[in-house]
Amino acid sequence: MRREAPSAARNRQPILDVLRPHLPAEGLVLEIASGSGEHTMHFAAALPGLTFQPSDSNADARASIDDWTETLGLKNVRPAIDLDAASQEWPVKSADAIVCINMIHISPWQATLGLVAGAARLLPSGGLLYTYGPYHRDGRPTAPSNAEFDTDLRRRDPAWGIRNLEDIVALATSMGFDALNIVEMPANNLSLLFRRG
Numbered sequence: 001m002r003r004e005a006p007s008a009a010r011n012r013q014p015i016l017d018v019l020r021p022h023l024p025a026e027g028l029v030l031e032i033a034s035g036s037g038e039h040t041m042h043f044a045a046a047l048p049g050l051t052f053q054p055s056d057s058n059a060d061a062r063a064s065i066d067d068w069t070e071t072l073g074l075k076n077v078r079p080a081i082d083l084d085a086a087s088q089e090w091p092v093k094s095a096d097a098i099v100c101i102n103m104i105h106i107s108p109w110q111a112t113l114g115l116v117a118g119a120a121r122l123l124p125s126g127g128l129l130y131t132y133g134p135y136h137r138d139g140r141p142t143a144p145s146n147a148e149f150d151t152d153l154r155r156r157d158p159a160w161g162i163r164n165l166e167d168i169v170a171l172a173t174s175m176g177f178d179a180l181n182i183v184e185m186p187a188n189n190l191s192l193l194f195r196r197g
């Protein structure tokens with residue numbers, strides 16, 4: 001049941017390099033929309049002091065995650081949970097950091113609203129909310145490839161699409177987060193780091 005996402009193999013180490021200095025030494029890291037599970041596996045192997053809680057709203061993704069966990073024998077990864085970011089009730093009550101990679105553009109805006117609201121409910125003061133993916137800046141694509149990707153996403157589902165960085169920052173700020181850092185990543189993606197105020 002294990003899945004392999006070529007993009008995850010490429011971006012997991014650059015993401016870990018950005019995340020590592022901002023994560024606590026111990027505690028629970030909740031990943032939203034874990035997909036294949038390869039990011040959680042990579043982070044958990046590199047950061048054994050932390051416990052990782054993967055999740056996804058898709059049952060096949062959860063099966064892939066749990067298969068990876070068992071195959072790699074990682075003791076600091078919990079079984080994947082069924083979590084729809086858009087839901088107002090998540091099946092987890094607290095987390096010390098929340099990570100969401102490549103979901104915001106490939107889900108309705110309600111999922112992003114739910115992600116930030118859920119992070120505001122769960123995280124303690126100072127807790128990290130991290131998102132990764134492509135974003136428009138000032139309403140414009142940052143590269144021709146992102147413009148094409150956006151067109152393709154909206155063709156597949158009109159509710160999907162690359163979001164404006166400024167809208168994400170405004171949403172997070174309105175929910176009590178401070179924008180900590182914006183980091184340019186390979187392939188015209190961005191890391192966004194927010195701290196719960």
Ligand SMILES: C[S@@+](CC[C@H](N)C(=O)[O-])C[C@H]1O[C@@H](n2cnc3c(N)ncnc32)[C@H](O)[C@@H]1O
Pocket residue numbers: 005007008032033034035036037039056057058061083084085086100101102103106107111
């Ligand atoms: C492009 S994949 C990214 C997976 C993984 N994070 C990665 O970067 O390889 C998008 C994932 O978001 C999940 N997803 C979409 N909408 C969601 C929602 N409302 N709540 C939770 N997960 C969602 C999908 O099931 C899928 O696994």
